[in-house]
Amino acid sequence: MLHYPPTLAYAQQQDQDDPLRSFRDKFLIPKKDGKTITYLCGNSLGLQPKSVRQVLERELDVWQNHGVEGWFEGKEPWLYYHKYCKQTLAEIVGAKPSEVCPMNNLTVNLHLMLTSFYRPEGTRTRVLTVAGDFPSDQYALETHVRSRGLDPADTIIEIKPEAGSYTLKTETLLDAIREHQGTLALVMMSGLHYYTGQVFDMKAIAAEANRHGIKVGFDLAHAVGNAPLQLRDWGVDFATWCSYKYLNSGPGGVSGIFVHEKNHDADLPRLAGWWGYDEARRFEMTPGFVPMPGADGWQLSTPTILALAVHRASLAIFEQAGIGNLRTKSERLTGYLEYILGEINQKFGNPITIMTPAEPAARGCQLSLLVEKDGKKLFDTLVENNIIGDWREPNCIRLAPTPLYNSFEDVWRVGEVFEEFYNNANAYNSF
Template identity: 80%
Template sequence: MNIHQSTRTYAQQQDQTDPLRTFREQFLIPEKDGQPQLYFCGNSLGLQPKSAREAIEREMNVWQNHGVEGWFEGDQPWLYYHKYCKETLAEIVGAKPSEVCPMNNLTVNLHLMLTSFYQPKGDRTRILTVAGDFPSDQYALETHVRSRGLDPSEVILAVKPQEGEYTLQTEAILNAIRENERSLALVMMSGLHYYTGQVFNMKAIAAEAQKWGIRVGFDLAHAAGNAPLHLHDWGVDFAVWCSYKYLNSGPGGVSGSFVHEKNHDANLPRLAGWWGYDEDRRFEMTPGFVPMPGADGWQLSTPTILALAVHRASLAIFAEAGMRNLRNKSVKLTGYLEFLLKGINGEFDNPITIMTPTEPEARGCQLSLLVRKDGKKLFDDLTQNQIIGDWREPNCIRLAPTPLYNTFEEVWQVGEVIREFYQ
């Protein structure tokens, strides 16, 4: 029995009893014409923490006062900055601190991981992925395979949804692994599909791949800081993500990588840079690459300290709020939006199809809406009413109620604007 109510009073009551309600105050809400906007686009770019500017200013002062010695002086030397982020990152993705490292950018990290974990040999040359994954991942796989002298059309196997369905059934992915176990060298796919909002059963996928000795990796761009992750326990070989969506670390913010500890001592091929070299010997400037232990050994260049400072400021908010608490609120927020949209469908002959699975464990914050008619007009109407979502051609609106800064009353307002559009 659904206990939600489609009234503003109900939504306000939910906000009043929300244990995370004060976290919204830690973010800068965009305004237009002096009015705060309803921001439902954290799936594309998260909002700015108020602490971000102070974090950057601190490192600017270090630069001003210490110059190059900022790498070594003070209570938080730049040389170890990536380590300041590890504990919280590990909690967010379900890993050990030694298995994670903030570094580079997402597609750079993906290529680095493919170099290490995609090892075509004999009959095992193929990569299993999902159809319609984020374009950057598609391009990375395509060009990486071609750089190995292989034909992407022969090597890349993309699993598609069944006819008439928008999302992939887990069994279809598992069957594809079983049916191609002798030819697969790697399973590499998103953990949460950017377009449909579907969270894939990464635990089951990793287990099936491991059963056949196939390595597995995930792009968690839309999952990190959003969906529950247990990468270490699942035995995932590697994962990569960005920090500018749900992790609120600024446009083009630093990426992150996970490498399971079972692979730390493996003699894996890699593309190396000096920041991944043994920290104690890095400044000896000697030939012969000696990697740092753990995920740190995949670092390349000198890190961008200002970007890391913003990232660290945002991670501090996650550490304070707790992923379990954020997830609990997320389930309720997105569930409330779904409830309101279903009410609108019942009232106006189903103008909207929710592509995203209805089961909480199969989705994060985001709902992807297929609008039967005049989708762009509806999106423009939302925008005119100060609601910031995301439009995807030809007829998809993505809305992501984010637990750190969105409210139940905002969700209710979105529902009211859509209802009024169809009246």
């Protein structure tokens, strides 16, 4: 672990030297009682870009002035709106523009992807995943397996960490794929675990699955816009994500999918909708589904233009900042938080366990803290001091310093409140 002087002066100097410092000003930082909040909850909901109101008003003006003709008139007709997002999305996830499409919501897309890529046949009927994945993933897999007439208890293989460990070793996952290769139809799991903050080695997992002819897909809800992704080069078959966390596209914002080019011409079953029909012939209203090329062919319904406008506004900020630059800052910010928490542990007898891996490659910006004693009281103290993180029962605090809008001083402030909390606790216990 690098050494970071845990002083306010150091934090402020890092912010002054930060080449991305101006991007904080592109967001609306919440305030409470006139004081700016220290917001470390981008892993649940990203902050609102200042540009959002303007882009929404622009599309509302189009609606007002053109009505239904807004789909076809003006400089940027709504008919093609999903295409305006594709280039930047492709750069963020490591794909070609034809392999990505913003559409629907995450669990809807997950069901669409499972329809196409979970193809139980013969002895290969099972799905390998990680234990304790986000509930939507669990429910989607369970109900999809049942819809094929199979028993989830026998069909879904959940891989757990070793006893005494909070995270999974890559080799444990690879060994499981090798062990069950003859019965696996699909590997489907999160790319970054929502609870522990662990980034799984998607490249190695995809390579092992590909080696045995097993389809592989990832839920990237907590990874997209946060962890480095090269889905195309890794040979991932499909992925889906939400945009309201690190992509800052508003509560319940539009989701997105990745479908590898190798699957574009495959004869895959799919649940089809009008908007996925060949764009050039869509308004002929003819029977017989003819999909658009690439990921666009998995679209279902008319897109929500206002949601796409917000999404596009946030993606423009990513385009300006550069996903590689953001990752560099993220590693430093989270490293600084890790160091400060280490100092707290050293001073107060290790009251905090960081469940998230220490290796930068195995985590995004989030650190998940296990606080066995007075965890909820500590979390409430953070809130009382205008620091917004995330509480997960029974004893987990998640903090996510996000490089677009968080600062080193934000991280230093967390350490200040932690130290005050434990100083007060020690003073109380000494009586």
